[in-house]
Amino acid sequence: MLRAVEAMIDEAPPEQGPRRFGNVSFRRWYGILEGRAEELLRGCLPDAVREAWGDGVVEEVKAYFLGGFGSAQRLDYGTGHELSFLAFLGCLWKLGAFRDEQGREREDGEAERSLVLGVLEPYLKVVRRLILTYNLEPAGSHGVWGLDDHSFLPYIFGSAQLARPITESEPMPLEGSVPGAPRPSDVVKPASVDLHRESNMYFSAIGFINDVKKGPFWEHSPILFDISGIKDGWGKINKGMIKMFNAEVLSKFPIVQHFPFGSLFSWDPDPEAAVPAHSVHLASQPSSTVNPPAAGGGSGTTAPWAEATKMPGAAPGVPPGPGIPYSRAPWTRGVSSAPTAPRGGVPDTGPPPPTTFARGTPGTASNQYTVTKAPWAKD
Template sequence: MNKESVIGDGTKIEKASPALPAHHRFLEPEKAVKTITDMAIWEKSEAYMEYTGFIATLNEAIKAKPLSVDCKVSENITKLVNLLEKLNILITEFPPVEQPQRFGNTSFRDWLTKVKSCSTELLQEVMPSQLHLAIPEIKVYLEESFGNATRIDYGTGHEMSFIMFLCCLYKICYLQMEDNVATVFLVFNKYLDIVRRLQQTYRMEPAGSHGVWSLDDYQFVPFIWGSSQLVDQPRIYPPAKFLEDDIIDKYAQEYMFLSCIKYIKEVKKGPFAEHSNQLWSISAVGSWSKINQGLIKMYKKEVLAKFPVIQHVLFGSLLPIRRFSIQH
């Protein structure tokens, strides 16, 4: 059974979209896509519409903007970045252990156990008391954002969990529409730094990688948002320029797409066209706008329509599995 908690004081918080009703019942998220046939329910669900709409909204918000753009940084954004930095510092407390196998260092399990043990307290520190009843629901998305403790792997499903965590923060009004740019450039970008460090420190396996035929071993969404940043960017045009080392070195700090390419080149050896064939193919597309729209379609097809990924997705009151309706 789902555990429930209720907002009882009906506190109203200023926000750009409609507030949750008083006495909203939060639910501890659970898996709901149990079989292949459940995929049709997922693709017509409120969660699917909310999630894809959230990615599209932030995609539009950061279009043609470098990471250094002057954007509003609210107190809550700063608190979230600080929370992530605490998780980052924790990695130092759990150094890799000497072990026979090359991949999957077991110290990751100790780090993740620690994260789960302190997630409630960390969220209570950054969130106002009237939102604390939401924590049992939203903390699960945060805890599932960094990888699987059993397999010591990381992939697009974990990335998806973090984006769902951010989406939930908007739904409970902790984040506002004016935070859209900073949510990607400060919070999500900080998250990317952490998961890359985790991958390297604990030699994490890619979760469900399709080898050279996947976009990337670990991430997908930073390529979507990163390509939106590059729309109408004359210094990195035509798009094939993203393969050039001097362009990567010069602009990786400004554009997430190039940051991703730089990371791939650091961790993989050999010709780029061989180890990252999909990205190499993308370089031939004529505009960043076309790349951006193509990547969104590819994400829906290669990630959101795949049962091995969606079977792990968690659904609660904020991202429900119930069918989406226009009246909603």
């Protein structure tokens, strides 16, 4: 099915010429997908499922499927669309589409691993081609304050690939890595990213960032850069990623407002649920757009398991949240990170950055500036 979806790109080539926002040919591609969606879904839903649930289930699953490939109206793609495709797979799971020939669910975890590596990773590759072909905008991006402009799931599953193995009776690993795993700090080394991007989803996502963004890694992806300094292994990173996904995707109204609810995924409010905490995205905004933190709220959701410095220049009465780790910028080594006397309302964070850097080959991961290597990572 994913191969058929990708092949439709050739039927709707992008319009030529420079443009600031998404290519309008994406709407034509999306129209082709929409017209063939029901046929594709009937091909992947077993006959027994359609007989048991009726044809209405196809329409319900279709909404999640189409939502997983971006917005034809806004010409964008983001974590909400990624969530929609995850829900599509969840629907198929609940309908029994992944059971064995005897109709039984497998208990060895093989089905789950096959879904992640055999479906989700190929799906992400299709999406990345869509983004590059039609220049899709990030949907609701927080800029450098977000983990990634487009995706979140590959960081969860990619870190799980590298976390130490556990038995059925063990809890989720809080630290440690599988033997021979690359170090978290290797994500800022282009050669290491190129080496592991074909076998690990975390490094594959980092590699795509390197393909589409220029400049120092710590500058355009500060949260990922901050996470790369964790010393306790991929287990801790995986646990933190799951917490962050819950806070930054599942608990965000701008994302959930587009999520359809029905018989397979129903809306059931939890009366015992805690009030969501304000994230660093709100805490870093001007005072006119920031609400006071809710009582009992947390300390922000940007990589809560990683150490970071305070964001300078916070509005009066608003606690500063964790922000870009200024003291870890390569040119501030040896310079105190403590803010000095305010100048124009913003504390002085040190000398200005260098104006020139050595570059790699354009269009490849090596295009990162050479100073992006984490200062604490030694060859």
